[in-house]
Amino acid sequence: MIRTVPTAPYKDQKPGTSGLRKKVPVFAQENYAENFIQSIFDSLEGFAGQALVVGGDGRYYNREVIQKVLKMAAAAGFGKVMVGQGGILSTPAASHVIRKYKAFGGIILSASHNPGGPTEDFGIKYNIGNGGPAPEKITEAIFERSRIIEEYRIADAADIDLDTVGSFDLAGMTVEVIDPVADYAALMEELFDFAAIRDLISGGFRVVIDSMGAVTGPYAREILEKRLGAPAGSVRNATPLPDFGGHHPDPNLVHAKELYDDVMSADGPDFGAASDGDGDRNMVVGKGMFVTPSDSLAIIAANARCAPGYADGIAGIARSMPTSAAADRVAEKLGLGMYETPTGWKYFGNLMDAGKVTVCGEESFGTGSSHVREKDGLWAILFWLNIVAVRKESVAEIVRMHWAEYGRNYYSRHDYEEVDTDAANGLMDALREKLASLPGQTFGDLKVEAADDFAYTDPIDGSISTNQGIRVLFQGGSRVVFRLSGTGTSGATLRLYVERYEPDATRHDVETQAALADLISVADEIAEIAKRTGRDGPTVIT
Ligand code: G16
Numbered sequence: 211m212i213r214t215v216p217t218a219p220y221k222d223q224k225p226g227t228s229g230l231r232k233k234v235p236v237f238a239q240e241n242y243a244e245n246f247i248q249s250i251f252d253s254l255e256g257f258a259g260q261a262l263v264v265g266g267d268g269r270y271y272n273r274e275v276i277q278k279v280l281k282m283a284a285a286a287g288f289g290k291v292m293v294g295q296g297g298i299l300s301t302p303a304a305s306h307v308i309r310k311y312k313a314f315g316g317i318i319l320s321a322s323h324n325p326g327g328p329t330e331d332f333g334i335k336y337n338i339g340n341g342g343p344a345p346e347k348i349t350e351a352i353f354e355r356s357r358i359i360e361e362y363r364i365a366d367a368a369d370i371d372l373d374t375v376g377s378f379d380l381a382g383m384t385v386e387v388i389d390p391v392a393d394y395a396a397l398m399e400e401l402f403d404f405a406a407i408r409d410l411i412s413g414g415f416r417v418v419i420d421s422m423g424a425v426t427g428p429y430a431r432e433i434l435e436k437r438l439g440a441p442a443g444s445v446r447n448a449t450p451l452p453d454f455g456g457h458h459p460d461p462n463l464v465h466a467k468e469l470y471d472d473v474m475s476a477d478g479p480d481f482g483a484a485s486d487g488d489g490d491r492n493m494v495v496g497k498g499m500f501v502t503p504s505d506s507l508a509i510i511a512a513n514a515r516c517a518p519g520y521a522d523g524i525a526g527i528a529r530s531m532p533t534s535a536a537a538d539r540v541a542e543k544l545g546l547g548m549y550e551t552p553t554g555w556k557y558f559g560n561l562m563d564a565g566k567v568t569v570c571g572e573e574s575f576g577t578g579s580s581h582v583r584e585k586d587g588l589w590a591i592l593f594w595l596n597i598v599a600v601r602k603e604s605v606a607e608i609v610r611m612h613w614a615e616y617g618r619n620y621y622s623r624h625d626y627e628e629v630d631t632d633a634a635n636g637l638m639d640a641l642r643e644k645l646a647s648l649p650g651q652t653f654g655d656l657k658v659e660a661a662d663d664f665a666y667t668d669p670i671d672g673s674i675s676t677n678q679g680i681r682v683l684f685q686g687g688s689r690v691v692f693r694l695s696g697t698g699t700s701g702a703t704l705r706l707y708v709e710r711y712e713p714d715a716t717r718h719d720v721e722t723q724a725a726l727a728d729l730i731s732v733a734d735e736i737a738e739i740a741k742r743t744g745r746d747g748p749t750v751i752t
Contacts, residue, residue, distance in 0.1 A: 496605020
């Protein structure tokens with residue numbers, strides 16, 4: 211039986227960079243999740259009888275919301291829902307399942323790299339039939355709907371047993387509980403040279419993956435330990451836990467420090483990697499070398515032909531605006547198209563669908579390709595292992611040789627988290643007012659060449675996105691970028707991105723913060739970060 215439930219709108223259901231993310235107690239308010247789910251369905255057309263994919267990163271509240279989605283999908287008229295066993299599907303795996311089975315779309319439950327638990331973060335995101343995050347046109351429609359919603363519809367039925375693979379009936383709709391790993395692992399085996407990686411590992415190359423108590427554990431175990439022959443225990447924190455074991459599942463130098471220190475220690479592994487809550491982010495560390503996400507994109511693009519899935523070369527590269535220009539130099543040399551988009555994986559979808567780009571990346575530890583329409587942590591890790599196995603050089607050697615050939619883009623991001631929202635908005639407004647007067651001004655040795663508020667016109671559908679971050683570009687290719695995060699759940703997070711290009715290989719060994727020191731202080735001078743935020747330094751430096 212389908213029940214129609216009267217409800218009242220919540221005013222704060224505007225999706226951010228990647229879906230709606232809020233604290234669990236916010237989602238647990240009466241009808242809060244239901245309102246948003248119904249708003250998604252009300253914003254879509256033509257799904258009657260079609261399939262929907264549902265899964266999440268296993269965080270606290272995942273199972274409860276999955277049951278709601280199943281019952282509401284049945285009431286909305288979907289023909290089938292495919293859900294990962296245990297409610298688990300990594301974000302890239304969900305994208306793959308949507309594409310492989312030609313589903314109408316998917317709902318992914320995750321707050322990505324943010325902590326999980328009864329008072330921590332949760333999220334709901336809608337992905338379209340190409341497997342990628344819904345474009346702004348749809349997220350805007352969902353938000354508009356959520357502001358006026360008056361009722362939702364739900365099937366009165368018992369909960370589905372999410373732990374048993376098989377087909378079940380829910381009020382006339384089929385629920386297929388699927389193995390969350392199998393399709394994804396098979397795809398990775400098609401793309402990469404597993405035989406070469408197996409030889410590398412059996413030859414003594416030690417690989418460690420930290421799944422951070424989050425979703426990639428079962429995927430990494432199947433692929434690294436079972437299919438590639440790494441010893442048991444090579445995947446750490448491999449069981450997805452509702453609170454990620456108390457970890458902050460963000461693979462960066464702060465939250466994956468233990469792994470980093472281990473790889474850097476004298477008798478540590480040769481290669482370390484980590485993924486985030488929902489498996490789309492990655493961090494890659496080789497002995498003596500942390501690979502910045504921006505360099506990772508450039509190096510993967512330059513070496514793409516090492517992997518069987520990319521043996522014919524790549525069509526083009528895209529990166530988000532704050533990501534360093536390292537990949538641009540590769541595109542130029544290889545004669546490939548290069549696209550600079552706003553922050554958010556959703557902006558890559560059209561370019562990939564149109565065949566303009568194959569490989570995409572973001573400074574926020576995201577790298578991926580057109581094999582799915584999300585960034586893909588394990589994909590990036592396997593790509594690196596494939597490159598190391600084929601080139602028979604260490605990560606550090608590969609990175610250094612890349613810099614020697616293309617020059618080095620020194621790069622760092624400084625985050626000021628949980629800043630007062632008014633102060634953060636005030637800082638950005640003041641910067642916008644200064645934009646016109648900045649070009650031509652000199653700060654020490656740095657002369658401003660241009661300054662703007664980044665706007666993007668999608669080359670495929672012509673849609674325009676404005677206010678995507680303030681860029682101050684200096685002569686010689688250095689720049690600072692200021693942006694407010696669209697994924698935080700408390701206060702505002704100010705991001706400062708700093709980049710300096712150094713073509714001279716004799717100057718490639720400077721410590722990153724030292725290499726960027728003058729730009730960092732100029733950024734503070736221009737934006738008055740310390741004064742306006744009341745902070746004497748960033749919360750996180752990556
Ligand atoms: C999401 C988006 C990414 C974006 C990142 C950071 O990642 O999918 O495209 O780069 O947020 O966004 P912001 O700087 O606005 O916080 P994830 O891994 O959180 O889904």
